[in-house]
Amino acid sequence: MDNFRKIDIDQYDEDVLLESELYEPDPRDPAQVLDDVKQKVTAVRSSLAKGDITGALDLVLDNAPYGPNVDEAKNINLQTLLSILNSTKATEIPGVVKALSTDAQDTLMKYLYKGMAMPGWGDVSGSVLLGWHEKLTEAAGTGCIVRAMTDRRLV
Amino acid sequence: MAPSEIHSLSQTPITAHSFNADRSQVAVSLNSNDVQIFARQGQEWKPTDVLSEHDKLITSIDWAPNTNRIVTSSQDRNAYVWQQTQDPQTGATIWKPTLVLLRINRAATFVRWSPNEDKFAVASGARAIAICSFDPEGDWWVSRLLKKPIRSTVLSLDWHPNNVLLAAGSADMKARVLSAYIKDVDKRPAPTVWGEKLPFNTICGEYTSPTGGWVHAVGFSPSGDVLAFASHDSSITLVYPGQQALYTIKMTSLPLLTLTWTTENSIVAAGHDCQPLVFQGSESGWELSGSLDDPSSNKSAGGARSGFGGAAPVGRLQSAAFNTFRNADSRGLGSATSGAGSGESELFTVHQNTITSVRPYAGAPGNVAQVSTSGVDGKLVIWDTTAVTPATGLGGIAGRLAAMQLK
Numbered sequence: 109m110d111n112f113r114k115i116d117i118d119q120y121d122e123d124v125l126l127e128s129e130l131y132e133p134d135p136r137d138p139a140q141v142l143d144d145v146k147q148k149v150t151a152v153r154s155s156l157a158k159g160d161i162t163g164a165l166d167l168v169l170d171n172a173p174y175g176p177n178v179d180e181a182k183n184i185n186l187q188t189l190l191s192i193l194n195s196t197k198a199t200e201i202p203g204v205v206k207a208l209s210t211d212a213q214d215t216l217m218k219y220l221y222k223g224m225a226m227p228g229w230g231d232v233s234g235s236v237l238l239g240w241h242e243k244l245t246e247a248a249g250t251g252c253i254v255r256a257m258t259d260r261r262l263v
Numbered sequence: 264m265a266p267s268e269i270h271s272l273s274q275t276p277i278t279a280h281s282f283n284a285d286r287s288q289v290a291v292s293l294n295s296n297d298v299q300i301f302a303r304q305g306q307e308w309k310p311t312d313v314l315s316e317h318d319k320l321i322t323s324i325d326w327a328p329n330t331n332r333i334v335t336s337s338q339d340r341n342a343y344v345w346q347q348t349q350d351p352q353t354g355a356t357i358w359k360p361t362l363v364l365l366r367i368n369r370a371a372t373f374v375r376w377s378p379n380e381d382k383f384a385v386a387s388g389a390r391a392i393a394i395c396s397f398d399p400e401g402d403w404w405v406s407r408l409l410k411k412p413i414r415s416t417v418l419s420l421d422w423h424p425n426n427v428l429l430a431a432g433s434a435d436m437k438a439r440v441l442s443a444y445i446k447d448v449d450k451r452p453a454p455t456v457w458g459e460k461l462p463f464n465t466i467c468g469e470y471t472s473p474t475g476g477w478v479h480a481v482g483f484s485p486s487g488d489v490l491a492f493a494s495h496d497s498s499i500t501l502v503y504p505g506q507q508a509l510y511t512i513k514m515t516s517l518p519l520l521t522l523t524w525t526t527e528n529s530i531v532a533a534g535h536d537c538q539p540l541v542f543q544g545s546e547s548g549w550e551l552s553g554s555l556d557d558p559s560s561n562k563s564a565g566g567a568r569s570g571f572g573g574a575a576p577v578g579r580l581q582s583a584a585f586n587t588f589r590n591a592d593s594r595g596l597g598s599a600t601s602g603a604g605s606g607e608s609e610l611f612t613v614h615q616n617t618i619t620s621v622r623p624y625a626g627a628p629g630n631v632a633q634v635s636t637s638g639v640d641g642k643l644v645i646w647d648t649t650a651v652t653p654a655t656g657l658g659g660i661a662g663r664l665a666a667m668q669l670k
Contacts, residue, residue, distance in 0.1 A: 123390075123414075125414050125415065129414070130436070130475065131475055210513050214474065214513075248515060249514070249515025249516055250497075250515070250516060250517055251497030251498075251515045251516050251517065251518075252497075252515065254476075254495070254497045254517060254518055255474045255476075255496045255497055255498075255513065258474055258475050258495055258496040259474040259475045259496065260475045261475070
């Protein structure tokens with residue numbers, strides 16, 4: 109009973125809008141994306157060692173992997189980002205988020221929501237993410253949250 | 264700055280509004296199947312006529328200033344053209360409807376007369392735009408459909424001043440410029456920055472919203488050489504096809520739903536933030552310059568602010584609902600005792616809910632002195648476009664917008 113509800117009726121529609129048509133694909137090759145992300149890990153570590161949090165965030169958020177077939181790169185990038193978020197003192201956060209570009213702020217917001225959607229994974233800590241979320245919303249406004257929700261280029 | 268006129272027309276949302284040529288009458292749809300016409304009597308608006316023919320919610324109304332005809336579109340997939348005639352029996356003046364055969368199988372979402380008022384465009388959920396022109400032989404309005412390459416519901420339209428080009432904003436996250444040239448109606452248009460040869464359904468431009476939001480509003484500048492569109496990713500984008508330039512302003516506030524050009528270098532746009540914002544710029548760049556509303560001067564209207572804690576207000580985190588729950592949690596107050604009357608959920612803006620429509624009210628195209636806005640709160644407000652409360656940088660307006668939501 110009700111099996112007909114499971115039929116994918118979209119396959120009979122010639123004009124169906126495909127997931128891949130909703131956004132511009134990443135021009136880079138998946139292997140290249142993974143490579144880029146791995147290179148960032150060391151660069152981020154050296155930035156953090158110097159105490160340059162904004163620089164480290166800029167590195168991680170620039171050209172963040174999105175789209176299909178790059179799950180490993182996405183995980184590594186999230187891990188790198190979490191290491192930055194977790195090692196930042198709460199008093200430093202407002203200055204750091206204000207120094208980011210609008211695009212970087214939007215990407216950071218996407219990662220915060222991604223992190224909150226997977227509690228218990230790796231180093232995800234709800235209270236750290238919420239702390240960043242509060243400061244980021246103060247700096248970038250509700251518009252930043254709206255963009256994190258509408259953007260189909262999921263990180 | 265305070266708006267010049269505020270009229271509370273109803274307790275229900277106003278889905279669309281359109282004034283007649285001398286602004287003595289206004290046609291509105293109060294979230295119903297009927298169009299209500301109000302006539303101005305001093306400072307009051309008195310209901311006069313009701314246009315009822317649609318059998319589902321009306322989505323859009325446009326009143327042609329020169330030919331004095333009203334066109335309405337509705338979720339019942341129809342459009343009607345209403346014309347004032349003498350009733351043969353009683354001799355009274357009535358609005359006579361003419362059905363338009365749109366040939367669409369989804370709701371009609373938006374309708375606008377062309378500048379010459381000899382045709383109109385109806386947007387729809389059927390991934391199509393119907394361009395309707397009058398056929399005197401058959402004595403009816405015939406439609407031709409613009410279909411390709413629209414992939415989803417068309418949410419807004421705007422005509423180019425040359426009566427041929429049409430801008431469309433759509434839920435497939437794109438704004439497009441298309442040709443709606445009809446051989447029997449239009450003379451061959453002069454070349455524009457959008458193209459030279461413009462047969463029906465020529466695509467002159469296709470622009471994607473910056474971070475994947477539905478395109479809610481589109482508008483050609485008074486000269487027709489610039490296109491503005493606002494999308495649900497809280498951004499507004501300006502397109503200069505001549506210079507191949509594209510400017511995007513990512514806002515810190517909630518998305519815009521409607522916009523209108525006031526001069527060649529300024530736009531009034533409004534939406535979920537309940538206040539009309541002013542954007543100014545030129546081919547070298549654009550910025551948010553301020554708001555026609557001034558939430559900080561309306562503080563008294565909102566009654567006393569809730570004064571818990573000294574924490575910085577963060578967006579909607581300090582909302583009435585948030586405080587209700589916090590009181591219930593920390594002080595054991597029930598929701599019944601925490602409410603401080605109707606002022607509790609009042610915003611500091613003039614509009615108390617989303618603004619869904621902003622239209623020119625006074626002044627010539629390119630030099631609009633006043634605009635009118637209507638929205639979900641049932642208010643119709645008229646604003647002077649010169650009375651801009653400046654935004655002290657983007658951070659300033661972010662702070663103010665956040666404060667506006669604070670309660």
